[in-house]
Amino acid sequence: MANFETVEVSTDLLIVGGGFGACGAAVEAAYWAKKNGLKVTIVDKAAMDRSGAVAMGLSAINQYVGVKDGDNTVEDYVRYVRQDLMGISREDLVYNIARHVDSTVHLFEKWGLKIWTDEEGKYVHEGRWQLMINGESYKIIIAEAAKNALADAGGEVYERVFITEPLVENNKVVGALGFSTRENKFYVFKAKAVIAGMGGAVHVFRPRSVGEGLGRSWYPPFNSGSSAYFTLRAGAEMTCQEVRFIPVRFKDGYGPVGAWFLLFKSRAISAQGGEYMAVRKDELQNWAPYGLAKPIPANLRNYLGMLDMDEGLGPLYMETSEAIAKIAEQYKEDPKAFKKKMKELESEAWEDFLDMTISQAILWASQNVKPEEKHSEIAACEPYFIGSHSGASGAWVSGPEDLDTPYKWGYANMTTVDGLFAVGDASGASSHKFSSGSHAEGRIAGKAAIKYIVEKGAAPAVDMAKVEELKARILAPLDLYEAHCNETTDPEVNTNYILPRQFMFRLQKIMDEYAGGVTSAFKTSKSLLERAMELFVFLREDSEKLGARDLYELERCWENIQRMWQGEVHVRTILFREETRWPGYYFRADTPKMDEANWHCFANCKWDPATGEWEMMKRDVWNIPGV
Ligand SMILES: Cc1cc2nc3c(=O)[nH]c(=O)nc-3n(C[C@H](O)[C@H](O)[C@H](O)COP(=O)(O)OP(=O)(O)OC[C@H]3O[C@@H](n4cnc5c(N)ncnc54)[C@H](O)[C@@H]3O)c2cc1C
Numbered sequence: 001m002a003n004f005e006t007v008e009v010s011t012d013l014l015i016v017g018g019g020f021g022a023c024g025a026a027v028e029a030a031y032w033a034k035k036n037g038l039k040v041t042i043v044d045k046a047a048m049d050r051s052g053a054v055a056m057g058l059s060a061i062n063q064y065v066g067v068k069d070g071d072n073t074v075e076d077y078v079r080y081v082r083q084d085l086m087g088i089s090r091e092d093l094v095y096n097i098a099r100h101v102d103s104t105v106h107l108f109e110k111w112g113l114k115i116w117t118d119e120e121g122k123y124v125h126e127g128r129w130q131l132m133i134n135g136e137s138y139k140i141i142i143a144e145a146a147k148n149a150l151a152d153a154g155g156e157v158y159e160r161v162f163i164t165e166p167l168v169e170n171n172k173v174v175g176a177l178g179f180s181t182r183e184n185k186f187y188v189f190k191a192k193a194v195i196a197g198m199g200g201a202v203h204v205f206r207p208r209s210v211g212e213g214l215g216r217s218w219y220p221p222f223n224s225g226s227s228a229y230f231t232l233r234a235g236a237e238m239t240c241q242e243v244r245f246i247p248v249r250f251k252d253g254y255g256p257v258g259a260w261f262l263l264f265k266s267r268a269i270s271a272q273g274g275e276y277m278a279v280r281k282d283e284l285q286n287w288a289p290y291g292l293a294k295p296i297p298a299n300l301r302n303y304l305g306m307l308d309m310d311e312g313l314g315p316l317y318m319e320t321s322e323a324i325a326k327i328a329e330q331y332k333e334d335p336k337a338f339k340k341k342m343k344e345l346e347s348e349a350w351e352d353f354l355d356m357t358i359s360q361a362i363l364w365a366s367q368n369v370k371p372e373e374k375h376s377e378i379a380a381c382e383p384y385f386i387g388s389h390s391g392a393s394g395a396w397v398s399g400p401e402d403l404d405t406p407y408k409w410g411y412a413n414m415t416t417v418d419g420l421f422a423v424g425d426a427s428g429a430s431s432h433k434f435s436s437g438s439h440a441e442g443r444i445a446g447k448a449a450i451k452y453i454v455e456k457g458a459a460p461a462v463d464m465a466k467v468e469e470l471k472a473r474i475l476a477p478l479d480l481y482e483a484h485c486n487e488t489t490d491p492e493v494n495t496n497y498i499l500p501r502q503f504m505f506r507l508q509k510i511m512d513e514y515a516g517g518v519t520s521a522f523k524t525s526k527s528l529l530e531r532a533m534e535l536f537v538f539l540r541e542d543s544e545k546l547g548a549r550d551l552y553e554l555e556r557c558w559e560n561i562q563r564m565w566q567g568e569v570h571v572r573t574i575l576f577r578e579e580t581r582w583p584g585y586y587f588r589a590d591t592p593k594m595d596e597a598n599w600h601c602f603a604n605c606k607w608d609p610a611t612g613e614w615e616m617m618k619r620d621v622w623n624i625p626g627v
Pocket residue numbers: 016017018019020021022043044045046048051052053054058059060061062063161162163164197198199200218219220222223224226227386388389423424425426433434435436438
């Protein structure tokens with residue numbers, strides 16, 4: 001076996017991941033841990049200051065309810081999420097996050113985040129729920145607060161440690177395993193409770209950007225399905241694994257469109273000039289009641305644009321110049337004011353990209369795009385797994401303790417595995433929490449996990465013989481490569497191993513062509529999915545033959561194994577749900593209609609670690625009475 005030092009770390013609470021959910025968990029758990037003499041440890045595969053989906057910064061906080069200003073109620077938010085997810089959401093979780101999110105945003109401001117305010121000192125809204133921010137350093141500010149809280153409570157931070165497996169004994173989590181991405185060190189974390197917050201997944205599907213553009217995507221490439229893998233392998237019940245997210249963004253640079261649609265009130269049109277949201281309005285009848293209520297769900301908005309593409313009306317465009325001209329028009333009587341406003345709008349347009357998707361600004365610059373002069377192409381991206389945004393995939397977690405919800409087995413945000421909690425993209429059916437809501441959910445879970453430890457925490461019984469076995473399995477790609485790399489002149493081609501890059505292409509091809517990716521125009525069917533399952537058998541076999549030249553590739557191997565699990569659970573769940581509920585995210589061509597009578601329910605599943613068997617199940621949707 002490759003020579004890796006084993007490092008054992010004992011803690012009370014282990015937080016895996018260092019993103020928004022994890023940072024929220026760290027802040028809150030540190031506070032309660034200090035009061036109870038407990039230790040909290042956080043472990044991130046990257047450096048927390050710039051890790052996860054917010055690494056590059058953001059230009060808006062997407063969830064702010066505004067209760068103190070009387071702008072909205074928590075119930076309004078529950079209705080909004082129900083509508084956007086075509087009726088399928090865990091309203092208890094959404095409610096719990098919504099009632100805590102404003103205080104999280106106020107903490108962000110206290111920690112130094114610049115939220116835009118108007119002349120009267122009120123927050124500047126991008127849309128009903130979104131606040132504009134100077135967010136280039138958003139992640140640094142949030143990570144700093146988490147690290148400070150941990151330092152104050154005697155906690156520990158491990159960065160550049162990639163977590164692979166959960167440690168579970170008798171359906172109780174007892175820790176996690178991982179390896180350093182910089183040194184030959186294998187980590188054994190022993191804990192009384194674990195919070196999973198390792199984000200969502202990208203590059204499960206073949207991206208639009210291939211060849212010279214490979215690696216570019218809307219979702220940052222760092223998150224590879226570790227949350228889904230970790231919770232699945234622990235034996236946790238999962239939910240909404242069919243609900244992937246497809247954003248429509250500026251094409252190829254993946255730049256955000258929110259500011260254009262919401263702030264600048266821009267229109268999206270086909271190459272023929274038709275505004276698909278208006279031209280195809282009648283199609284929305286087919287998706288009633290959700291298609292007929294406002295706001296129109298994100299997937300249906302995508303779908304209307306996709307219908308234009310199917311009919312050969314593409315490319316689609318964002319009418320940037322028209323939107324800017326409309327806003328500036330109010331100033332046309334005063335040339336000086338007009339010039340000033342145009343300059344301001346132009347800089348806001350560019351700043352939106354520079355805050356969070358610099359590549360789009362570079363692409364615009366390289367193609368001589370002047371948004372005030374000419375429209376820009378938009379397109380539906382490849383599918384992503386991001387349960388905190390407009391997707392919903394994640395673990396099935398317990399509801400808040402004080403709400404009378406049917407989904408409750410003890411502690412808020414605990415999965416069906418004792419002591420294992422999930423937050424952000426790792427927890428399912430509670431979409432639209434975004435950065436602020438994920439942080440709020442982290443705080444909820446952090447507090448609940450400490451309560452769990454105080455009430456039930458037992459010293460973790462870790463079976464070190466099993467750890468040794470897993471260590472050998474985790475490091476196996478290094479050994480396999482070493483044993484066979486000299487058998488061919490080109491080490492990239494070898495009958496005894498497959499390198500992670502090649503493996504990823506194979507996974508992406510299956511997902512793209514059979515599970516409704518970009519090249520199959522987001523359409524799939526039972527037969528296609530069944531064929532995908534046949535191909536997964538071979539892919540799984542080959543995953544045992546992954547080879548790694550170095551530590552860097554060892555990480556790539558495990559990222560791809562995790563992506564494979566995310567891909568498989570997705571295929572299984574689309575196959576299980578025999579209807580099309582979210583056209584615009586995926587379309588099951590053999591069951592092309594929504595079936596409220598049979599499928600107004602959650603599609604859940606579970607992998608049994610003891611037998612390796614999968615179980616698929618339906619769970620009822622519960623609406624908060626009176627909401
Ligand atoms: C392109 C894009 C634009 C967005 N725009 C907005 C916006 O404008 N406003 C808004 O409010 N929200 C926005 N969001 C949503 C927001 O970023 C997410 O909701 C939020 O980051 C989710 O938090 P999380 O903790 O689940 O995941 P993340 O914040 O992504 O954190 C995941 C963490 O897990 C770590 N990790 C991953 N795998 C491992 C592993 N194996 N071992 C150890 N650590 C691991 C990562 O390094 C990272 O620290 C956007 C998201 C994306 C992708």
